[in-house]
Amino acid sequence: MRCLVIIAAAFITxxxxxxxxxxxxxxLFNSPSKGIxxxxxxxxxxxxASDYETEPGFIDCVGKHIxxxxxxxxxxxxxxxxxxxYPWFEPRTAPLHPQDIELLLQKKLVAQKLQALGTRYMIWIDGSTVRSDSAGSLACGVGPGGAxxxxxxxxDDDSSYEVTIWDFNRRAEVGRINTTASGQSYMPAVIVPIPIIAPVQVTACDSVGEQLLQFLSSEY
Structure with missing residues (x-):
């Protein structure tokens, strides 16, 4: 009987x-034709925002993709x-609009540090991935035959991100990207739970990364 259960689990998966x-x-406009x-x-x-935050893991994923x-x-x-x-890019003090660039660069210490870092483009990502519409049930137990x-x-997982690109040289916004992704994941369990995960956030990350490469890279 146990063999039949394992076969059934494999079939479901x-x-x-x-x-x-x-x-x-x-x-995207005013992209650097020869790269940066x-x-x-x-x-x-x-x-x-008070109800969510853009995940640090997503920011890291986009950077690594590039x-x-x-x-x-x-x-x-x-x-x-x-x-x-610090403290100019803390959530309560970070610039929200492109017109804030000029005000930001008027701060001598900020301008000096940006110059020392060689930073030309600042890319803001706003959004999150949320889980919704959970359904079904899963029960686990221990009996004479084992656990x-x-x-x-x-x-369901749904990702929605808005990306804005600021150019410090032009002191203006030079690009905007919007991406959404959605997918349904499953967790069948016959003795052993087997998660089948939809890579929603990874898909959104790759989409954003590819668009940014088209803007920033001379190889695209």
């Missing part, structure tokens, strides 16, 4: 697959940048 749907809208040269880029997450595909682009670590320019679980659960 094989018959399910998690898929992701995504969309990307972009408006020796200039650096910083990617920061918006965290001034450098993996074009190692010539130097992406400054988010936390290092925030600490270096096991039985049940079936599903849930």
């Amino acid at each position: 094989a018959s399910l697959s998690a898929c992701v749907t995504s969309t990307v809208d972009e408006a 040269g020796d200039a650096t880029v910083v990617i920061l997450g918006r965290r001034h 450098t993996a595909h074009d190692p010539s682009i130097e992406v400054i670590d988010e936390l290092s940048f925030i600490n270096e320019l 096991g679980c039985f049940g079936f659960g599903t849930w």
